[in-house]
Amino acid sequence: MTDTTHQDKQAGQDDAGSNPADAFLGHDETLRHAPGPYFGAYGGRWMPESLIAALDELQETFEKAKADPEFTAQVADLNRNYAGRPSLLTEAKRFAEHAGGARIFLKREDLNHTGSHKINNVLGQALLAKRMGKTRVIAETGAGQHGVASATAAALLGLECVVYMGAEDCRRQALNVARMQLLGAEVVPVTNGSQTLKDAINDALRDWVANVDTTHYLLGTAAGAHPFPAMVRYFHEVIGEESREQILEQAGRLPDAVVACVGGGSNAIGIFHGFLDDRSVQLYGFEAGGDGVESGRHAATITLGRPGVLHGARSYLMQDEDGQTMESHSISAGLDYPGVGPEHAYLSDIGRAHYEPITDAEAMEAFQLLCRTEGIIPAIETAHALAGAMKVGRRLTADLAPGEVPSDRIIVVSLSGRGDKDVATAAEYFDLLPDDSAEQEIAQEGEQL
Amino acid sequence: MKTSQTGTSQAGAGYSKAAAAIDRARREGRAALIGYLPAGFPDVQTTIDAGIAMARNGMDLIEIGIPYSDPVMDGRVIQDATVEALNNGFTVSQVFDVVEGITRETDAAVLVMTYWNPVMRLGVREFAGRLAAAGGAGLITPDLIPDEAAEWLEASEEFGLDRVFLVAPSTSPERMQRTVAASRGFVYAVSVMGVTGARTSVGAAARAVVDAAHAAGAERACVGLGVSTAGQVAEIAAYADGVIVGTALVAALRDGGVPAVAALTKELSTGTGKKSA
Numbered sequence: 001m002t003d004t005t006h007q008d009k010q011a012g013q014d015d016a017g018s019n020p021a022d023a024f025l026g027h028d029e030t031l032r033h034a035p036g037p038y039f040g041a042y043g044g045r046w047m048p049e050s051l052i053a054a055l056d057e058l059q060e061t062f063e064k065a066k067a068d069p070e071f072t073a074q075v076a077d078l079n080r081n082y083a084g085r086p087s088l089l090t091e092a093k094r095f096a097e098h099a100g101g102a103r104i105f106l107k108r109e110d111l112n113h114t115g116s117h118k119i120n121n122v123l124g125q126a127l128l129a130k131r132m133g134k135t136r137v138i139a140e141t142g143a144g145q146h147g148v149a150s151a152t153a154a155a156l157l158g159l160e161c162v163v164y165m166g167a168e169d170c171r172r173q174a175l176n177v178a179r180m181q182l183l184g185a186e187v188v189p190v191t192n193g194s195q196t197l198k199d200a201i202n203d204a205l206r207d208w209v210a211n212v213d214t215t216h217y218l219l220g221t222a223a224g225a226h227p228f229p230a231m232v233r234y235f236h237e238v239i240g241e242e243s244r245e246q247i248l249e250q251a252g253r254l255p256d257a258v259v260a261c262v263g264g265g266s267n268a269i270g271i272f273h274g275f276l277d278d279r280s281v282q283l284y285g286f287e288a289g290g291d292g293v294e295s296g297r298h299a300a301t302i303t304l305g306r307p308g309v310l311h312g313a314r315s316y317l318m319q320d321e322d323g324q325t326m327e328s329h330s331i332s333a334g335l336d337y338p339g340v341g342p343e344h345a346y347l348s349d350i351g352r353a354h355y356e357p358i359t360d361a362e363a364m365e366a367f368q369l370l371c372r373t374e375g376i377i378p379a380i381e382t383a384h385a386l387a388g389a390m391k392v393g394r395r396l397t398a399d400l401a402p403g404e405v406p407s408d409r410i411i412v413v414s415l416s417g418r419g420d421k422d423v424a425t426a427a428e429y430f431d432l433l434p435d436d437s438a439e440q441e442i443a444q445e446g447e448q449l
Numbered sequence: 450m451k452t453s454q455t456g457t458s459q460a461g462a463g464y465s466k467a468a469a470a471i472d473r474a475r476r477e478g479r480a481a482l483i484g485y486l487p488a489g490f491p492d493v494q495t496t497i498d499a500g501i502a503m504a505r506n507g508m509d510l511i512e513i514g515i516p517y518s519d520p521v522m523d524g525r526v527i528q529d530a531t532v533e534a535l536n537n538g539f540t541v542s543q544v545f546d547v548v549e550g551i552t553r554e555t556d557a558a559v560l561v562m563t564y565w566n567p568v569m570r571l572g573v574r575e576f577a578g579r580l581a582a583a584g585g586a587g588l589i590t591p592d593l594i595p596d597e598a599a600e601w602l603e604a605s606e607e608f609g610l611d612r613v614f615l616v617a618p619s620t621s622p623e624r625m626q627r628t629v630a631a632s633r634g635f636v637y638a639v640s641v642m643g644v645t646g647a648r649t650s651v652g653a654a655a656r657a658v659v660d661a662a663h664a665a666g667a668e669r670a671c672v673g674l675g676v677s678t679a680g681q682v683a684e685i686a687a688y689a690d691g692v693i694v695g696t697a698l699v700a701a702l703r704d705g706g707v708p709a710v711a712a713l714t715k716e717l718s719t720g721t722g723k724k725s726a
């Protein structure tokens with residue numbers, strides 16, 4: 001039933017250290033600013049005709065805005081004076097001891113307003129919505145992070161906001177539902193299909209078809225139909241640009257590796273982008289391995305999926321042999337998606353970036369470690385990147401040349417979000433709650449405080 | 450009973466089963482009636498029986514939907530039916546059994562309506578070959594636009610299958626030209642900006658879409674989305690070449706089984722009207 005292998009994958013995946021992308025592209029050919037609609041064989045517009053005019057309008061508005069100094073100044077101003085950018089780059093010296101002794105630097109997207117990288121994208125898209133004269137934005141959300149960010153941007157810019165969220169997620173994330181409502185958004189519980197994030201996207205698309213004149217669909221990750229993957233990446237490129245500048249300043253050179261977690265792929269593509277043309281920098285994306293990829297309960301889309309179309313783009317996809325989308329599983333709601341952005345599918349195929357699964361257990365170990373060694377509680381999504389950084393650090397320091405020391409190896413980690421939302425899940429996982437306490441009851445429901 | 454042979458033996462270059470069915474209605478001075486049901490709801494044999502009942506009660510073309518996990522163009526009634534079909538164990542290759550079961554017994558042109566991923570997963574050429582072998586007329590593709598359809602254009606030519614793309618009130622004149630040119634059989638004019646589901650009135654936009662399609666060179670434009678009564682059929686039959694009914698038939702099958710589908714088909718067919726010659 002489950003596809004556990006896919007033949008479409010090309011060689012070069014495990015060839016860390018060399019630059020297989022050079023076999024596909026000239027050494028000085030740039031990978032940056034890929035405009036879409038296609039990223040190699042991926043991307044495109046697998047969408048109902050009814051929505052093509054809206055996608056065209058969005059693309060045109062976006063292209064014009066990028067070239068308009070007034071727009072770029074508006075984005076820069078909101079980033080600095082509202083979101084709190086630039087975010088810090090923090091060296092994690094005690095955590096690094098668990099990563100083979102390589103130097104680890106954390107790109108602190110957790111310090112942004114609303115607590116994650118998501119704000120970069122919602123501010124940009126909400127501004128575009130205003131430019132198009134739309135008065136209403138709709139969004140999908142899993143645990144509620146993108147929903148909260150969207151509600152925030154809508155409140156700031158005076159837009160009506162409706163968030164689609166799986167009915168089960170609404171129940172488990174009652175406090176994030178309340179957050180969105182406090183911010184003035186309407187939250188619609190989705191009872192269709194599997195009642196998860198992918199079904200929330202389906203319902204948002206149905207809303208969009210019916211209300212496209214007044215409404216912008218504020219998609220939360222670098223996936224979907226063109227221009228979404230390239231546009232969402234554009235608003236997150238600031239992560240990589242700042243990181244590159246900051247690491248050069250603090251370490252005096254480029255890192256050996258950049259790592260990030262991958263749900264749909266927005267924080268990862270944002271930080272990767274700054275280093276795409278630095279072929280000496282290895283790029284690693286860590287997907288949700290759930291209970292383990294052999295268990296079938298995971299969200300390791302690139303690792304185990306095969307190409308298909310979902311939500312408007314051709315990309316890797318968790319699907320059964322009939323082409324039906326499979327349900328994904330992860331302890332982290334933000335990574336629990338059976339698709340992935342098309343640019344990642346391309347970067348994987350050409351070997352420029354490498355994608356590996358991290359299990360729930362590995363992620364939770366890294367989660368706890370960061371709390372205790374650095375005084376930073378990360379989002380559980382982010383904990384997948386941290387677990388990946390530990391693996392990459394050990395690998396990089398395993399084959400040092402004579403005279404080299406582990407601290408000669410440098411890794412930059414996208415710390416995509418803070419873990420306040422995950423405290424109840426973590427407390428339950430680590431059995432920190434007294435029996436029959438109110439908190440335990442909440443945590444067993446999966447509530448995120 | 451089959452009264453004429455419309456099998457693949459006649460499917461020479463350019464022969465379109467869907468066009469032939471619409472033209473047959475046109476010669477009778479009326480619009481064609483097109484009915485949708487999802488395969489495997491509640492089981493494969495019922496879909497075949499309901500398809501045959503539709504054909505024998507006045508349906509000129511039949512659309513068989515492939516139940517899919519992420520039907521973004523469908524409203525609640527069809528979503529619920531397709532979820533039930535999947536829960537009952539429907540698999541994609543059974544759609545060929547349904548097509549064959551209906552075409553063996555009737556003259557109706559049978560099209561498959563499908564989201565694109567199941568076709569891609571089986572392989573576009575493989576899918577096309579099996580559909581043609583089952584006696585199918587072609588595909589209606591709600592989430593495939595001609596821009597992404599290179600493989601399908603090739604396979605449909607090879608197997609003489611119809612390509613029914615959608616056009617909508619939001620379709621630009623330039624896209625209308627391209628979509629009409631890429632279509633084969635007919636173009637599917639979406640009556641409103643929205644998803645499937647019965648509506649009390651079919652928007653005025655529908656007529657504008659049909660007019661634009663005709664102006665762009667479409668010989669046959671059929672209207673779907675929201676049509677559920679004979680009155681609405683009559684209204685649309687006045688300007689369109691065919692009228693497509695989905696949700697109402699699915700609800701009839703759900704509530705009253707095959708006899709209810711037969712009765713609703715008969716009732717709807719009173720609306721296709723004699724256009725004054």
Ligand SMILES: Cc1ncc(COP(=O)(O)O)c(C=O)c1O
Nearest residue numbers: 263264265266267334381416417
């Ligand atoms: C903190 C955090 N990191 C990562 C993600 C995953 O999304 P993406 O892959 O688009 O960055 C999410 C999604 O909710 C998130 O909240």
